[in-house]
Each structure stands twice: as C-alpha cells, then as structure tokens.
Amino acid sequence: MTDALLALVRRDLRLAWRSPAETLLGVVFFLVALALFPLGVGASPDILARIGAGVIWVLALLAVLLTLDRLFQHDHEDGSLDLLLLAPLPLELAVLGKCAVHWLTSGLLLVVASPVLALLMNLPPDAFWALPLALLLGTPSLTLIGAIGAALLLGSRRGAVLTALLVLPLYIPVLIFGVAAVDGVVLGLGAKAPFLILGAIQLAAMALAPWAIAAALRLASE
Amino acid sequence: MHALANPLRFQKLTDAILPWVAWPTAVLAPIAFYWALVIAPADYQQGEAYRIIFVHVPAAWMASFAYLAMAAASFVALVWRHPVAEVSARAIAPIGAVFTAIALFTGALWGKPMWGTWWVWDARLTSVLILFFLYLGYMALHDAFEDPARGARAASILALVGAVNLPIIRFSVDWWSTLHQPATILRADGPAMDPSMLYPLLLMILVAKLYMLTVMILRIRLQLTERKIANLRLAAEGRAEA
Structure with missing residues (x-):
C-alpha cells in the first residue's frame, strides 16, 4: 500500500517538475x-504595513484557487x-497523496516566497517568521478544502467560476x-x-476532506 | 422512511399534511404580525425600532433550520439514493436562501439605528453571510452539469461539507465576543425577555416554521411533478421514434 502511494506521489511530483x-x-x-x-492604494509604507498581512493572505487564497484545476x-x-x-489503494489515501503533492507544488512555494512579499509590503521584522509560519499551517487546509470543490466540479460546464463560488466561502475561517x-x-x-486554531483546521481538514473528495471523484467517474 | 421514497405515497401523505400547515399559516400570520407590530409594548431603550427582531429572529432561525433540513435530506439522498430526499434538498435551498437574505437585510436595517452601521464583520454576521454563499453555491452546483443526477449528487456532498458552518453560526456569539448579542431565548437559565415581547416572538417563529413547511411541501411536489412531466415527455418521444 505504501509502495503504491509513494509511486503515485513520485509520478505527480515528476509531472509537476516537467511542466x-x-x-x-x-x-x-x-x-x-x-x-x-x-499602485492601487498608494505606496505609503504605513498603509502597506497595516494592510500587508491581509493582502498577502487573500492573494495566497486566490493563488491556491488558481492552481486547483490541475489537481x-x-x-x-x-x-x-x-x-x-x-x-x-484506498481512494481516500490516494487523494491525500495527491493533495500532498499539490501542496508541495503550490502552498509550499507561497510559504517560501512570502518573506519577499512581506519585504515588499514593508511589514515589520516579526512578520518575516510569523507570516511564513502562518502560511505553513494554513495552506495545506486551502489545498484540501479546495480539492473538494475541484473534485465536485470535474466535468461541469462552468468549472472555473463555480470553483471560486464554492471554495472561497469555505476558505474564510483560514x-x-x-x-x-x-x-x-x-x-x-x-x-x-x-x-493553534490554524493547526486544528489543518488536522480536521486532513481527517475529513479526503472522504468528501473521494466521494466526489467516485461520482465524477460514474 | 423508505415508504416515503415512493413519490405517489409522498403525494398522499402531503395531501393529508398540507391543510394542517397551510391553514394555520394563513390564520396565525395576521394575528402574529398584529401582536408583534402593534400590541407588543415599545422597548424602553430601543423604542419602536426593536420590532425588527420579530422578523429578524424567525428568519435567522429558519435560515439555519432550512440548511439543517437540506443537509439531512442530502445525507439521506447520498446514502440511500432516496429520490424524494434528493428533490427535497433542492426544493429547500431557495427557501433557505431567501430566509438568510431576509435575516441579513433586517439585521442591517436594525444595525443602522442601534449600532450606527449597516454591517460589521463580526463572527455571527460573517458566518451567516457564508451560509448565504453556501446556499448560492449549492444551487449553482446543482444546475452545473449536463446530467441532472450528477449535479444533484455533487450538490448533496457540498451541502454536507457546508454543514460544518451550522455549529459555527450557533455558537459564534459565545465563542467570540461579538457585537451581535448572545442567545436570548435558548439559554440555560430561561429566556431573558419579557413575556409581553417573548410570546409574540414565539408566535412569529411558529408562523415562520409553518409557512416554511407549507412552501417546502408545495415546492417538493412541484419538482416531483416537473420530473414526471419530463419522464412522460421522454417516454412519448421514445414511442414516436419506435
């Protein structure tokens, strides 16, 4: 079972690496x-520092949303x-493996890039560890919750717009x-x-989301 | 419950129930509105504006109750492939969405004179807004597929996922110190409200519930009839081709 899971993870990683x-x-x-x-709100350092954390988080949500269709x-x-x-291989486990790869190739990149963004938004020095840490705890939940929406909409007529409508409300707690x-x-x-709550959301999403994703995938291939 | 899976039996059952919810709605609604809007005393602090709660509270309760009913029907539809449950969930969604919209709208009307603002991003308001989006997402997902059965089952899964929002709405006023007041009616030490205002409010809630049941039954029957017509039409076309 572990072999099959590892093979799946390796395949998905290789696919991501090659595109x-x-x-x-x-x-x-x-x-x-x-x-x-x-450019939009004016480049005053004070304003940027005040709204920086929120803006970066909103963009992280949207960036993950953009990449969901490749799941x-x-x-x-x-x-x-x-x-x-x-x-x-149990589908729930396979789904968890696919989500892990998706996070490695989307959420983790955002975590790595976030200190640069914190710099651009003139955030105070403490944010340079707090922001990546918060993203590290939060982005896996984004992948898992988003995967439910992506799986539900497989083969639908207006996939992209609908994914946003389904997934963004569920992203609000994160x-x-x-x-x-x-x-x-x-x-x-x-x-x-x-x-702690970010961590709790991630654990709950890891435990519960694969069931919903797997159910949606079974439905999609009926 | 399996007896209900037969649309014909469902029709018979609702034939029996319908007058018992429709007539009380028609009779009690004017009484409740008159009691709440005219007879009930004005609040010593908020004056007449507090009467908005007689619409706001029932609408908000029905908003989450409708979601609970929708999620339960979706669960039954997913697990037992119960055709009437599937139709019911779809029929409840717009009712719940409208009640949610009413709750949000009346809340904003009340918030302007009382809090000095139409809207605040506190936990209760935000979670009810999410509820509204969930209703919209459910309906959009339901109609997003060529194959209606696929849409119905996908939407059922979404309804169950969205059910995590219900306890958040219920307890948001206790978990976070919000601008929205905590529970007034359903609390351990009894309702914190004067009977002269509590009874009309309870009657309004009863009317809202009866109204919802009436509309729900009518909508489910409408959808069942629509399905039947579609099937008959398909059958007729099949015969014409053969």
Missing part, C-alpha cells in the same frame, strides 16, 4: 498581483483517474485566523490561539 510553467503559475500570480496593491483535471481527461479508482496570527505577532497581542 514548470504550470507549477510556478500560482507563485508568479502571487507576486504579480501583490505589485498591484502599492484532478488532467487525470480526469486522460483517464488515469479511472485507473486510480480501480486500484487496490483567512480570518491566518491574518489574526500574523497581526497578533506584529502588534504584540499574542498569537498562540490563532496559530
């Missing part, structure tokens, strides 16, 4: 969209999803506590609770 343009799309969007904010879309089109459904964690550190209010 770097697609893999880096999310993080490039993250950077480009951020550049719009200083199952290709596999659905070329038929490998059907093989995955037939395989002896956003709230993600920003609260960074602001708590930056403003010195204490950030233990939001960090």
